[in-house]
Amino acid sequence: MGLKGCEVVLDNPWNTYYAGQTVNGQVNLTFDSAKKVRGIIIRFLGEANTEWSDTRRVTNSEGRDEEETVTYKGHEEYFQIQYYLLGGKNSAEIELPAGTHTYPFTCALPPTLPSSFEGEFGHVRFTIKVTLDRPWKFDQDMKMAFTVIAPVDLNLNPRVKEPFKLELEKTFCCFCCRSGPLSVITTIPVTGYVSGQVIPITCECDNASSVGITTVKFVLRKRVTFQTQQPRAEKKESKITIAELGIGPVGANESRTFTQQLEIPPLPPTNLVNCGIIGLDYDLHVECSVSGPHRNLSGNIPITLGTIPLASFKPPAPYTDVPAQVPTQPGEDPSMAPTQPVSPASPPNGAGGALGWNVADSAGAQLYPNIPPPQFVETQFRAPKIIGRDDSEHTKVIGDAFAPRYPTFQFNPSAPSMHN
Secondary structure: OOEEEEEEEEOOOOOEEEOOOEEEEEEEEEEOOOEEEOEEEEEEEEEEEEEEEEEEEEEOOOOOEEEEEEEEEEEEEEEEEEEEEEEOOOOOOEEEOOEEEEEEEEEEOOOOOOOOEEOOOEEEEEEEEEEEEOOOOOOEEEEEEEEEEOOOEHHHOHHHHOOEEEEEEEEEEEOOEEEEEEEEEEEEOOOEEEOOOEEEEEEEEEEOOOOOEEEEEEEEEEEEEEEEOEOOOEEEEEEEEEEEEEEOOEOOOEEEEEEEEEEOOOOOOOOOOOOOOEEEEEEEEEEEEEOOOOOOEEEEEEEEEEOEOOOOOOOOOOOOOOOOOOOOOOOOOHHHOOOOOEEEOOOOOOOOOOOOEEEEEOOEEEEEOOOOOOEEEEOOOOOOOOOOOOOOOOEEEOOOOOOOEEEEOOOOOOOOEEEO
16 A cells, blocks of 8 residues: 555644744654655645635527526735655655654744634635655645634734723604613723633613613624635625624613623634735624514624733723724724734643743833733634645545634633623
């Protein structure tokens, strides 16, 4: 048979790196019989791809209706590094005896990479491919994916440190009579969070109307914009529910205040900096459902997801009233620019480690002594496959189905509570 197994072992137990760090590891090839090769190639690739198909009915040259399918594609390549671990392009044939052969490798990641991302219509993906270059035969390819994180330090963005207040209000007319107002005020202490944190939500329901509130839902949503270049520029948007909770009911002429906590699972940071064909942001969608044939009330609170949490919340300050519908602003926030690689204060391990983060930047080292180091946890959004457009039918995938890992912090939130 020849090749029995291929193992790629990285020096990071989570197979996760920050942009600008160096990937070190080794390839272990096991043969159950002698194998002849011209060389062994390793390739590191960082790229983004988008793709979807649309079908429409058109009239052909004979005047008949038929369906036409158009496939739209987008592509960006961030880096590609390839070299021989053994042999070379013009090398003579090399015979590898049966057994395990180990080849070390290294690759310096560019500092301006976007974070890994897997979505329905596209991805940002980083892969390692090992190729047995065989003379007079098809090459054998083995491929694996790993995670890259572009650090987003929430402490550099003053806007996300401020509390946010969303006020929804409505007056109902019943049989030509106007009732008192229904007011739902939702507040959160800050708008910047990291995976593993909870969003503390306070909701004040003051219902002076004759219409009851059946429920108020809080939905954390991921909003993704995919773009293509071929055969022409197109755009597709998707909204995905990440987590949700509900409160209520609140009867007519009743007032209640609720406090809840919504936990954020492992997710990529906002904006996918340095990716031009996939956009990403988050919001907290608030929807108040009312009884009877009346239209519900709804609004959005922008949420910025980073990879380095706020060192501390600012002291409570008066909230500023805002319109019910608040669009997220894609402006140039300083926190959206990748910082230098971030390393935990202690080596990665399942139990976490000592407190403290050191962030090296042009201004010098900044210390966040009260922030625990994260664990890197797989997201629920997996890649359906990592075989790409340019891979051959002989490419084999190393390991299980790939899901990116994101920095996830373990805090000790208090239990959700509710009071009248």
